[in-house]
Amino acid sequence: MNVAIAESFYKSLSELTREEQDQVRETVFLFLQNPKHPSIKWHKLRKKGFSSIYVNLDLRIILYEGREVYILVYVDHHDDA
Template sequence: MEFLIADTFTGSLARLTGDEQKIAKTTAFDFQMNPVNPGMALHRIDKSKDKNFWSARVGRDIRLIIHKTKESLLLCYVGHHDDAYAWAERRKLETHPKTGAAQLVEIRERIQEVVVPQFVEATVPTKTAEKEKIFASLSDDALLGYGVPTEWLADVRAADEDSILGVAEHLPEEAAEALLEIATGGKPKPREVAPATPFE
């Protein structure tokens, strides 16, 4: 069984205090040595859209989020209980359709506000200049080639100079870096196609 560590794990580890980091690192090492250790209180995260996310107890309030399959164990995130569970409930691990890379993708949830009509006198709207959509000229295939997840294509296309950073925060790191390079006038290389399994 392969033992892997995601970039999101190291990023979340850095946000913990020194003492919390020590116990998280020790638990990660213990988990690597014995993934079935009953002292870790390992259990599936029920509300997660990806049923392979599990939680392991690190300390009183610290939880380690793991993506567990028959072939691999991936350390994904570490944080305080509620934060860690919320992180896992909003993500899924998938293989990118074009690049073949394994990506932890933030799940899109649609919240629709019901608008109650109000009758008011019509006013002539003032015309405001619409900001240029940075990625409007790029094809879906080109965006996928930079690692943009399929479900985020519409948001990326709608991004302008005011919203690009907000969109980039929700994308996998390689996609965000490529889009920010394009936004600043650069031309990143499309990602190379990964091997048959993203964990090789």
């Protein structure tokens, strides 16, 4: 499985605080090692192919799951994501 990171992900990441960015990077690193790691909590979204993974109780990474690729699309606080 391949992983791609959209420009929109980098843009939304840059708008978070330094501490939040560090937390997101840790989650992304774990995800890159093993997308199905048991500590990564997934939530399927209504739009087909899209899911969110939890960074912490507040931050979410939005991603698209294709046949051969995961695309990290966006990251933000829960209500905004």
